[in-house]
Amino acid sequence: MNKNDFNNISVNLIGSGNLATHIGITLNNNGLKINYVWSRNLENAKILAEKIKTTYTDNFTEIYNNKAIYLICVPDSEIKSIAKKINSENSILIHTSASTNISVLEKFSTNCGVFYPLQTFSKNSKLVNFKNLPVFIEYSNNNVKNILKYLCDIINAKLIIANSEKRLLIHIAAIFANNFTNHMISISNEIAGSNKIDFELFKPLIIETLDKITKINSIDIQTGPSVRNDKNTIKKHLKALKKYKDFAKIYSFVSKNIQKMHSKL
């Protein structure tokens, strides 16, 4: 698979959300022509299409092409119905979902693949750097494998082969590393704010925490009452969290888990 082969294949971007935006712009920046942006939200399709200088639609009949690549970047729950709508058994269906089995696509085409970049994407953040970014791929045949390899190559991503079962576990680990890490900061912010403590004061602590996490194994740098098994302090904290029932529950569970994990070391 090289650039000339690709020039003869239509590439359609299905979706106009966070992931579609970052992937679409990155592929386009690296010289890959996207033929269509499809979105059920025509306004969003237009915004993305303008960024990557291409056409847009909310109508599948318009982009019907039996040999096209459909790069499906839609919410997990919509992948199946989108694949069904594409309804062209020789087309190449590629989804980008961590937790969706490749088998969802296999009912609709013999050429299926998964392209899952391990990253967090927000539409309004700066463009994600795909250079050396791990992209986990899965495929139903070597033709699709070559296409996925080409896509990774042109954006300089790090291709890794992983089946659907493994990808699901990668997603779970990513949720802890990203969403849950982020939520611990949100809880901290909420506790501070509701007690009239300026959360800006926590910035140096957060920056130091994050700096350590990226440089040192997090297990080796844990501090605080939980890892010291300082029962008296933990008791005081749970008492002070009385009016924050959910936070108290999370405190208690996470604290116990810290003790458990570290007692095994």
Next chain:
Amino acid sequence: MNKNDFNNISVNLIGSGNLATHIGITLNNNGLKINYVWSRNLENAKILAEKIKTTYTDNFTEIYNNKAIYLICVPDSEIKSIAKKINSENSILIHTSASTNISVLEKFSTNCGVFYPLQTFSKNSKLVNFKNLPVFIEYSNNNVKNILKYLCDIINAKLIIANSEKRLLIHIAAIFANNFTNHMISISNEIAGSNKIDFELFKPLIIETLDKITKINSIDIQTGPSVRNDKNTIKKHLKALKKYKDFAKIYSFVSKNIQKMHSKL
């Protein structure tokens, strides 16, 4: 309180752990003479004393001085017994604990204070930068207040007055922001490792997550199945976490809390 006043006061550093090390070195670097390092572990006292070019001891009678400042940096559970051992009612007792009420010291001296820097300290990490670091202080009289203010001034820390009740809540918020954030990464590492997924692959995701957290309000950047209330994906994840009972519990709780917090926005 100025440098000359301070030159006539003995400053004793009680403890030789993470906090004692960073505070001791920083005060010394900024021209404050520490007279003694006391630690019940003489070897650790020696290591720290050598770093700040002073003497060390594990014997309280040796450092007895009715007018000295005792900067107490020991585990919370030992503060009371240390204050009792110092046994000199006119001395200035200052502890550095977030979750210990100032009243613990008030039984042993009329001159009590708290000096709590909002930061994470590890002995073996690079020296913490105290410039603009929030230091929460509390004091039993203005003499102690002036001493605390002087200590903050010479290290360029940001002095904030907070009573013991507020300091406890600050500590809880700090635990979520630091210890629990860090533990989410440890869980991620554990899930990846036990499934033979190289955790190095998560580095770009973690760096992006942390970069966003320091720049944007964490509540505004939450992504993932929890905030989307994607029940199907969450169900798949809880099933996949079957052999990690504790992690499944944490996943379930934190996920529900994300939904709850965001549904209120």
